[in-house]
Amino acid sequence: xxxLLREGHTLYLLTKPRxxxxxxxxEQRTEIEVRAEEHCLSVFFHDSDSExxxxxxxxxxxxxxxxxxxxxxxxxxxxxxxxxxxxxHFSLLPKYRGxxxxxxxxxxxxxxxxxxxxxxxxxxxxxxxYLQREFDISDLSASxxxxxFSDAGAPLLSEVLRDIENGVVPNPQEGSxxxxxxxxxxxxxxxxxxxxxxxxxxVRAFNPKPGAWTKINGRRIRIERASISDASGEAGTILKxxxxxxxxxxxxxxxxxxCPEGSRSMSADEWVRGARILQGASFV
Numbered sequence: 654x655x656x657l658l659r660e661g662h663t664l665y666l667l668t669k670p671r672x673x674x675x676x677x678x679x680e681q682r683t684e685i686e687v688r689a690e691e692h693c694l695s696v697f698f699h700d701s702d703s704e705x706x707x708x709x710x711x712x713x714x715x716x717x718x719x720x721x722x723x724x725x726x727x728x729x730x731x732x733x734x735x736x737x738x739x740x741x742h743f744s745l746l747p748k749y750r751g752x753x754x755x756x757x758x759x760x761x762x763x764x765x766x767x768x769x770x771x772x773x774x775x776x777x778x779x780x781x782x783y784l785q786r787e788f789d790i791s792d793l794s795a796s797x798x799x800x801x802f803s804d805a806g807a808p809l810l811s812e813v814l815r816d817i818e819n820g821v822v823p824n825p826q827e828g829s830x831x832x833x834x835x836x837x838x839x840x841x842x843x844x845x846x847x848x849x850x851x852x853x854x855x856v857r858a859f860n861p862k863p864g865a866w867t868k869i870n871g872r873r874i875r876i877e878r879a880s881i882s883d884a885s886g887e888a889g890t891i892l893k894x895x896x897x898x899x900x901x902x903x904x905x906x907x908x909x910x911x912c913p914e915g916s917r918s919m920s921a922d923e924w925v926r927g928a929r930i931l932q933g934a935s936f937v
Contacts, residue, residue, distance in 0.1 A: 654685070656807045658692060662814070666696045667705070667717065669724070702727060709733040716817070718810065719773065728775045736817055738773040741806045743798070745769060745785055747830035750778035755795050755802075757833035759858035762850070764791045768802055770813045772823050781823035783813045794860040794878070836863065843867040845889035845936055849881050849904030856906075864912065867936045870928075877918060878910040889935045897921040899936055 657664060666689040671680040689696050699705045706729065709717070716736040719726070731738050744754035746769040751757075758766040767787040774780040786809060790798055841863045843852055855865040856879045864875035886892045886900035897908040908921040913928065924930070 654688065654692070654694075656811055657814075660811060664689075664692075664694055665712065665714070666694055667708075668696065668698060670698045670700060702730060706730050706733060716814075720806075725777065726773060731773055731775075739783070739810070739813065740771055740773050740778070740780070741810055742769045742771065742778055743767075743802050744833065745787060746771060746778055746782060747826045747828055749831055749833040751833040752835040754833040755798050756836050756858040757831075758790065759795060759798075760854050762854060764789065766790055766798075768806055768809060770806075770810060771826075779826065781825050783816060783821070783823045784809055792857070794857045796861045838863050841865050843876070843936070845899065846902050849901040849906055852901055852906055853879060853881050869930070869934065869936050873914040874924075875912040876906075876908055876910075877912055878908075880907045880909060881905075882907045887935075889937060891930065891932055891934050891936075894925050894930065894932050895922060897925055897930075 714734045717738045745767045770784045771782045772780045841859045859865045866875045882905040884905040890900045892898040898905045912918045
């Protein structure tokens with residue numbers, strides 16, 4: 654938004670109605686709404702497709718850019734703006750269409766993925782492509798990838814707008830596709846009888862949400878950062894306290910940052926001292 658404003662585009666914000674939370678169920682403004690108002694941009698809330706269609710028709714927009722919109726837009730509405738709707742998607746389409754492309758790429762062991770800017774059509778992430786860029790994601794968490802791709806995505810989107818102004822048309826998607834289904838909480842449970850590489854991918858993929866977790870002494874603990882070690886032992890057993898090594902089916906996971914149940918994030922060393930964890934104890 655801020656980049657496009659600097660480049661002289663006229664912007665409006667389309668967003669879903671404010672959510673209500675806290676005592677008295679007060680409406681909560683979103684960060685993007687606050688930023689839009691700081692720039693004196695008009696903000697349009699809509700409850701229904703008919704309201705959205707009427708607004709788009711009345712205002713006569715050239716283009717709508719949808720990012721993290723979370724809703725499938727129907728064909729009649731997609732065709733109202735002169736150049737349709739664009740979407741910024743965090744995968745190299747047609748691979749990883751759907752809700753969780755970054756997390757699914759990590760879980761699959763991909764070392765590379767990327768950004769796709771494409772024109773929305775009636776399907777889920779099936780529209781023709783204007784631009785793609787590949788990035789190395791080796792050892793990055795989902796949180797780190799989100800930040801990296803967000804920073805990279807804005808100037809790439811600006812590049813696509815210049816292409817559209819110059820008459821460039823998007824190309825149909827080619828190749829085999831895969832679906833990146835929504836992440837479930839059950840997937841975040843660590844099974845220490847898995848290979849260490851599999852568990853390490855869970856830690857990376859589920860940071861920040863829902864967080865890969867396990868239990869010790871009857872209490873949950875989220876593992877937020879970890880690395881792979883070649884140590885070995887009985888799965889789930891704490892092999893060493895400093896650094897904190899936990900045996901897997903093969904290899905071991907070195908815990909770096911954790912978040913115990915009901916507490917804040919902390920280093921594994923701080924947690925071991927405070928919780929009085931002993932070598933030989935086991936996670937389940």
